Amino acid sequence: MINIGILALQGAFIEHEQMLHRLGVSSFEIRQRRDIDCAFDGLIIPGGESTVMGKLLHRLDLFEPLRERIAGGLPVFGTCAGMILLAKEISNDGNVYFGTMDMTVRRNAYGRQLGSFYTEADFKGIGKIPMTFIRAPYIERVYGDAEALAEVDGHIVAARQGNMLATAFHPEVNDSTAVHEYFIDMVNGVKSV
DSSP: OOEEEEEOSSSSHHHHHHHHHHTTOEEEEEOSGGGGGSOOSEEEEOSSOHHHHHHHHHHTTOHHHHHHHHHTTOOEEEETHHHHHHEEEETTOSOOSSOOEEEEEETTTTOSGGGOEEEEEEETTTEEEEEEESSOOEEEEEOTTOEEEEEETTEEEEEEETTEEEESSOGGGSSOOHHHHHHHHHHHHHHTO
16 A cells, blocks of 8 residues: 655645545654654655745754655655755756756746646646646756656746656645546656665
């Protein structure tokens, strides 16, 4: 049975829990250091505020242990702020957080809350899916082993690199379970190796 840890320091973690529940996948919230002592097969880093999440990860002594697990191959899915935390470069911010994924992202690329929007677009390997963007970043470029999976208006909004999946949008707030299923398939692929 798969067990997914969901970083629950801040942001939209409940919606990810609900989505996994719909898929029959067990999950638990990661709020403090002892939470990562139990076994888990994948990690979701939700949307929220990347700067706040970065500070809390350090303050709660979660940053290095999680970074080591991601670098060691733990499947991880970052949405919105989670994508920013995974990026090796942030073009409009001097901070780098986990820095494990070969991509350059732009924070708040669509503006503030009024820049939030909904669309539908193709996602490689899935097809057309709903995408909700909330004060979202986008990926300016992927390089190395990272691969773009979706684009909206000429901007990359989803990418994958090995065990890492990142989306600028929030699939957890729509009815479609397709992106979470994609991530669970990644987790199963790692577990079967």
